[in-house]
Amino acid sequence: MIPKLIPLPGSPWPVLPPGIHMADLSDVSAAFATNPWRRELHDGLVDACGRLRRAGCPTVYLDGSFISGKPKPGDFDACWDPNGVDPAKLDGVFLRFENGRAAQKAAFKGEFFPSSMLCSDVGATFVEFFQQDRFTGKQKGIIAISLTADPLLSGKVQP
Known part of the structure; x- marks a missing residue:
């Protein structure tokens, strides 16, 4: 379940309360795909999650202004758990970070990083970095999507 957004003093818009909140793609759609542009972003997320699931990725962590x-x-913004991922099945676009991740944005309308990858700007992994508000440095929440159990992917993606 996705909790209600909360104000964060110093941040220009409400954010999720601190923590990692489990949700499926349908929950994300209901909460955040609320207009045509947001639905386009969600469609890109679903496409990417399907590709990651086919490669064996168990979890995607969702962040950014979309949530x-x-x-x-x-x-x-998203990061994916590399545990169990078969490199031979992983779409190479998930490892392309040049030009501001232009290839990822073109493919999915969003950006992806391995969750365990170090964000050199802050000295933390991406899953840790995503839990900090970029305007205030204060803790905020992110969403974890279990790809192996997601009902939306179960109907669209072959194991």
Whole structure:
């Protein structure tokens, strides 16, 4: 379940309360795919999650203005758990970080990083970094999506 967004003093829009909140893609759609642009972003997320699931990825962590109260987010940010991922089945676009992750944005309208990868700007893994508000440095929440159990993917993706 996705909790209600909360104000964070110093941040321009409401965010999720601190913590990692489990949700499925349908929950994400209901909470955040609330207009045509946000639905496009969600469609890209679903496509990417399907590709990651086929490679054996168990979990995606969702962050960015897409899961905030920002009226028109530019994209979404996500990181994926590399445990169990078969490199031979992983779409190479998930490992392309050049040009501001242009290939990922073109494919999915969002950005993806391995969750255990170190974000050199802050000295933390991406799953840790995503839990900090970029405007205030204070803790905020992110969403974890179990790809192996997601009902939306179960109907669309072959194991």
